[in-house]
Amino acid sequence: MPEGPELHLASLFVNRVCKGVVFTGDVEKSEVSKCPEVPFACEAYHISAKSRGKEVMLTLTPIKCEGAAGRAKAGLVQPMNVVFRFGMSGYFRFTPAEELPKHAHLRFYTNEKPRRALSFVDARRFGSWQPNGTWQPDRGPCTMSEYQSFRDNVLSHLSDRAFDKPICETLLNQKYFNGIGNYLRAEILHRLDIPPFVNARSVLERLQSKELSELDNKSASEKREVKSEGPDLLSLCHTVPLEVVQLGKVYDPEKADYSYFKGWVQCYSVDGMKSVRDHNGRTIWFKGDPGPLAPKDSKSPKGKKRIKKEGGDYTENKKLPKKKQARVTKKDVKQEKRVKKEKETQDEMRPKRGRQRKQEVVQTQTGTRTLRRRVTRRSARDS
Template sequence: MPEGPELHLASRFVNRVCSGRVFTGKVVKSPVHKSDEVPFHAQSYIITAASRGKEMQLILSEIENPPKSKGRGKKPKNLANLKTMKILFRFGMSGKFQFTTVSEVHKHSHLQFFTNDDPAMVLSHVDVRRFGRWEVDAGWSKVRGPDPMFEYQLFRSNVVKNIKSSAFDRPICEVLLNQKYFNGIGNYLRAEILYRLSIAPFEKARNVLEGLNEDPPEVKPKVKGQEVKVKVEDPKVDILHLCHTVPLEVVNLGGGGYDPEGKSADYSKFNAWLQCYYQPDMNNLVDHNKRTIWFKGPVGPMAPKESKSRSPVKKRKKKETASANDEESPKKKAKAEEKAKVNTENKKKSPRKRPAKTQVSTPSRKSSKKTSVNAKKVENTPRQAKTQIPDAHEVKGYATRSKVTVNGMMKSKTPKKKTAKHR
């Protein structure tokens, strides 16, 4: 699920691809999506983006006298902004933005903005699972707190001032997902933050957070353009400070956990950065909200009773081993095909025996239904004597090829002559 760093990377991506471009025409919405239409009608407009925690805004600004040269270039200057519209996005489980040609638009694209280029390009909001939503003419949500990455001071103050709230009576791992105080922190970030400080995930949140100051601790700042990690051994580093620095580390990866181009994502940097989340040597447990927390060491006193751990790591190992042994897979496929051929040949041979069994079925059962204990019918219709032979216990006599026994007396008959006369 996209978290604070992924939303920020998405906003940077939109600002990069939309810089110097002019958009035109109607904003096209997919009919299958439940969010509202975007009633923005402008002959020419520009698009910018901003993020805050787990929310992102697209700002559509109408312009006059667009530049004659189409395509990318410098941002238009001295253009009067006529009207603007803000669209607030929440990405859900799989939301993202793509910038493609018209022919390459993703089939799960639910909102499309077209440029006036020749050929036209499309900025589209893609959401395969359709859990994401957008709101038209909406500002930042009031129920979400400040961004820990870019509103650090406000973020700390919001947590420290509300430490006596009943929300902090819950386990720390669950409070970290409360967007009212930890806007942008998600499942993998909470695991990494708690692991670096060796905090039990089901320790009471107030016990972990009480005593912290509103002012941030004085630690070595990050150097711009470099991946400088704060040492956990520093006593000045607290959990609120890691809520600020750990997400920035993901941003400094340069999009390792986000796929803005719509191609197969390269998660190698992101997977190498992870220390706790989804690692095979870590423990995991399902919390009260049915979310899986990854940790190492004691679980804490507020762990849910009879809670079970999930084991998706084993499934991942199977996939990894299968991908690592791709060279051997054709041999396995060949063997499977040979076995399938042998099975099909055996099946073709074996079913031939079934019709023979049905032909050998006793005719007495069929004939007993058709010839109901009546010897006169057998005498009057000699043809039936050959095909429909009644049982001996049902009638007093039965027919044979050359003789008929009636009441114990043997009498010879010539069926051929009778059949001839009958004919």
């Protein structure tokens, strides 16, 4: 579900299904949710929504009924904004109240005869909401709906250390790229053939000079020339998410049909593309050269082996004492297993991690595509 386009589609969905619908009573929170109660109770109210980057704001608006009594009642209740972040699995659904979806953690009920409910559904509960909420202050302008200020915000802060990193990691920084997530960063970089692990500033500085030249050149023809240079990294942060919004004309979580997405995606999780973990442990998908800032260790068993061969056990010794014997954390367990797997497979050729490698072997042997989990171009053509 949830990168900028999904959040925006969610706001369109809410506005579509809630148009003209009257809600009533308490806003209900699931027992298990740790998010705050929403202290809004109103006999009659409307719900509308808007999105900004990776947030959705619902506005609960009391309805002014006819007559002095009704007006007075509505006047007692102020409109309330509730700001949602979707985590990894959040979305909205609108169902009969008797058929709440599993993991419906916040519910708004209609005043209809068989009641219906607008639910915020979130299986993993990484999502959150904030009653009387505002857009999170540290998040930058939306790449989709506030393109010019998004662009200005990036280009006027290139000295920020946020741009010291590989471009693929900076693209996940919501202070500058509000709405970009893991699949969008891969798709955007792929469109321009930008290696994911090149320094962000070096990529973006080129756009700044272009921007300046655009200011200097006052003639329309010269501006047109600049524009005819085609899309750049920042303009794609605008247009690529909008492509996804266009795809999702009918946002219907019932269907759970993502064939449209499979047909659209060119790089993320696509068969034949490469992937590595970035410095934050997130998988970046790309084609060709990873770029100079790619993590050298721990990703590629081959790389690790080479270091060992060339540098003796220097790097090994450097790493081992880092391990703490006292506490065994989740991460330790994971790391142990990863290392074990790397040892098992370190003589193989492919620089990918165990599971993926095995998957690919199966694929080449059988000549069939990976099922469901990974997106393939072939499946796109099939469907």
